[in-house]
Amino acid sequence: METWEFYFMMGTGIYLILLGGLMFRGHKKYVSRAVGIYNIIMGILSIIAGILGKNTSTIGNKIFSAFMVVLVVSFIGFSILNLFTKKR
Numbered sequence: 001m002e003t004w005e006f007y008f009m010m011g012t013g014i015y016l017i018l019l020g021g022l023m024f025r026g027h028k029k030y031v032s033r034a035v036g037i038y039n040i041i042m043g044i045l046s047i048i049a050g051i052l053g054k055n056t057s058t059i060g061n062k063i064f065s066a067f068m069v070v071l072v073v074s075f076i077g078f079s080i081l082n083l084f085t086k087k088r
Helices: 003-026 030-055 060-085
Strands: none
Touching: 003 030, 003 060, 030 060
């Protein structure tokens, strides 16, 4: 795993933890709370995976690739979920 990938995963993990905490505490809707909990879990897993990927060079690139796929799929899924739950 390259250095920028490690820092990207660390930064993303911290961001997801903070965003998840704000979503969990700030909104009263069930969907927002569930997304907040998901973001907190993904942030913690991102930090753990970044540390494992940095220390284990053989699977570091695979961890980063899997992380990027999960991140993109989550973004698309939350965008669709936001469209369906938005009041018209």
